[in-house]
Amino acid sequence: MSEGSEHLLGQPEVFMETMDEPRYKKPSKFQQVLIYSLFALSAVYMMICLLTLNQRPPQDTYAKTATNIEIVETVPDILVQNEYKRLHRETYLAWLDVINRAESEICIAAYYSTMFCVNTPTNICKDYAAQVVLALQARSDAGVKIRLLIDGNGFGDFTDIDTYKQMFLNFEVAYMNTSALFGGVQHSKIIISDKKRFYVGSANLDWRALTEVKEIGVFIEGETEGAEMQQVFEQYWACGTPERNGVITLKQAEKKFKKIYNKFNYYNPLHINDSLFYIAQSPPKQLAQTRTHDLQSIISQIINAKTSINIQSMDYSPLMIYTKPQMYWDNIESELRAASIRGVKVKIMIQENTYNPQLYKSLTAMKNIELYFMKMDTLNEENGWDHTRLTHSKFISVDGNSCVITTSNWTGDYFTNTQGTSIVLEHSALCQELDQVMNRDIGSTFVKKYL
Numbered sequence: 001m002s003e004g005s006e007h008l009l010g011q012p013e014v015f016m017e018t019m020d021e022p023r024y025k026k027p028s029k030f031q032q033v034l035i036y037s038l039f040a041l042s043a044v045y046m047m048i049c050l051l052t053l054n055q056r057p058p059q060d061t062y063a064k065t066a067t068n069i070e071i072v073e074t075v076p077d078i079l080v081q082n083e084y085k086r087l088h089r090e091t092y093l094a095w096l097d098v099i100n101r102a103e104s105e106i107c108i109a110a111y112y113s114t115m116f117c118v119n120t121p122t123n124i125c126k127d128y129a130a131q132v133v134l135a136l137q138a139r140s141d142a143g144v145k146i147r148l149l150i151d152g153n154g155f156g157d158f159t160d161i162d163t164y165k166q167m168f169l170n171f172e173v174a175y176m177n178t179s180a181l182f183g184g185v186q187h188s189k190i191i192i193s194d195k196k197r198f199y200v201g202s203a204n205l206d207w208r209a210l211t212e213v214k215e216i217g218v219f220i221e222g223e224t225e226g227a228e229m230q231q232v233f234e235q236y237w238a239c240g241t242p243e244r245n246g247v248i249t250l251k252q253a254e255k256k257f258k259k260i261y262n263k264f265n266y267y268n269p270l271h272i273n274d275s276l277f278y279i280a281q282s283p284p285k286q287l288a289q290t291r292t293h294d295l296q297s298i299i300s301q302i303i304n305a306k307t308s309i310n311i312q313s314m315d316y317s318p319l320m321i322y323t324k325p326q327m328y329w330d331n332i333e334s335e336l337r338a339a340s341i342r343g344v345k346v347k348i349m350i351q352e353n354t355y356n357p358q359l360y361k362s363l364t365a366m367k368n369i370e371l372y373f374m375k376m377d378t379l380n381e382e383n384g385w386d387h388t389r390l391t392h393s394k395f396i397s398v399d400g401n402s403c404v405i406t407t408s409n410w411t412g413d414y415f416t417n418t419q420g421t422s423i424v425l426e427h428s429a430l431c432q433e434l435d436q437v438m439n440r441d442i443g444s445t446f447v448k449k450y451l
């Protein structure tokens with residue numbers, strides 16, 4: 001190496017020159033004013049930050065998370081008589097738990113109400129629905145307020161509501177014209193008391209849902225989760241009117257419900273010990289500011305699936321079934337097919353049906369996708385025993401780690417215009433319980449694999 005190049009590398013002259021310069025120039029008057037104002041501004045900003053920090057809820061608000069999360073189910077006796085085990089607390093017992101412990105308010109969101117089992121043998125009715133209605137009456141007598149939100153266009157009749165008005169002292173009903181507001185029906189099933197404990201699941205406010213229909217739901221006890229669910233209910237309440245033919249426009253409803261605040265969603269789930277929780281909803285038009293669409297929850301779980309996907313629904317189809325004409329809707333199915341190609345084992349169990357066999361054939365032609373139909377021996381359909389002996393459970397469980405317990409049938413309509421509520425969990429123990437439900441069910445004599 002020559003001396004010259006060594007010199008260049010070190011650049012001693014340049015170094016010396018800069019050393020001769022004064023290190024700092026004295027700032028001008030203008031620069032001084034600028035610097036002092038910046039200091040002052042940041043001090044004010046820090047003060048504001050500190051003040052707003054103090055306004056945040058105290059840490060223990062977040063610590064009051066669930067003390068109990070439990071899968072609950074209805075299993076018709078006919079299944080149990082055929083070597084099939086109930087794995088969880090029964091739906092009506094969870095409802096009684098929610099109701100009996102109420103001290104100030106019980107809120108119920110339902111599609112319709114048919115809780116009085118008439119003209120039906122008592123071994124079929126059992127007295128479960130009657131126990132629930134009597135428990136509501138007892139709490140009402142003790143001063144607890146009862147609010148019921150129901151679809152105003154109805155299914156069956158509204159005679160139950162007249163009976164409730166007679167039976168319950170402090171009772172309010174709101175009818176939601178869901179078809180006028182969103183184009184679908186109010187399909188969420190929620191019972192919540194004192195904003196602290198609630199049931200969400202597939203069971204309608206119907207004696208059948210407590211005895212003769214297979215249902216899955218979740219019972220959660222916790223102030224933070226309860227407060228979140230109460231917000232969903234208040235959002236619905238804002239869409240209802242006290243008269244069955246009352247009119248509220250979507251704009252008027254939105255004005256109220258868009259302000260309804262919730263803390264937890266897909267991007268910000270609630271941490272419960274080692275698990276994650278949030279509530280998701282349908283339809284998109286009903287989403288309050290920070291709520292997650294349940295379709296997004298389901299699809300994100302499918303996209304992340306590595307080994308297994310178990311799905312139960314009453315109905316499944318890559319179609320919008322209630323539009324005329326029907327429309328192809330493969331938002332979920334295309335992700336299931338993608339998962340199957342990654343080697344994920346997909347199992348779907350639904351109520352037996354006879355429509356669109358070609359769609360099912362093309363689905364089960366995929367490697368790793370199995371479809372199962374459940375069909376229980378039916379009750380005599382006379383005397384109002386229709387809509388019994390069906391599977392109505394709705395859930396997805398992925399990799400024994402994440403799951404969604406929902407109220408939607410799995411066809412496009414339920415995600416675009418039907419009002420539904422889902423509980424989204426990352427909770428291995430609970431999601432694995434759903435896998436056990438799936439394994440038990442597809443092993444039943446009433447379940448056949450679709451070819």
Ligand SMILES: *[C@@H]1O[C@H](CO)[C@@H](O)[C@H](O)[C@H]1NC(C)=O
Nearest residue numbers: 065066067068069272273274
């Ligand atoms: C979370 O952990 C606490 C403390 O161990 C326990 O009391 C609580 O039941 C747990 N919650 C759930 C939902 O498992």
Ligand SMILES: *[C@@H]1O[C@H](CO)[C@@H](O)[C@H](O)[C@H]1NC(C)=O
Nearest residue numbers: 152153177179180244245246
């Ligand atoms: C719901 O709204 C539609 C459209 O405005 C109306 O035709 C229907 O009668 C309403 N239903 C009830 C129960 O008021």
Ligand SMILES: *[C@@H]1O[C@H](CO)[C@@H](O)[C@H](O)[C@H]1NC(C)=O
Nearest residue numbers: 111185187314315351353409
């Ligand atoms: C869910 O799907 C089944 C099968 O298509 C249908 O009979 C039932 O009415 C659907 N539920 C509702 C609330 O539309």
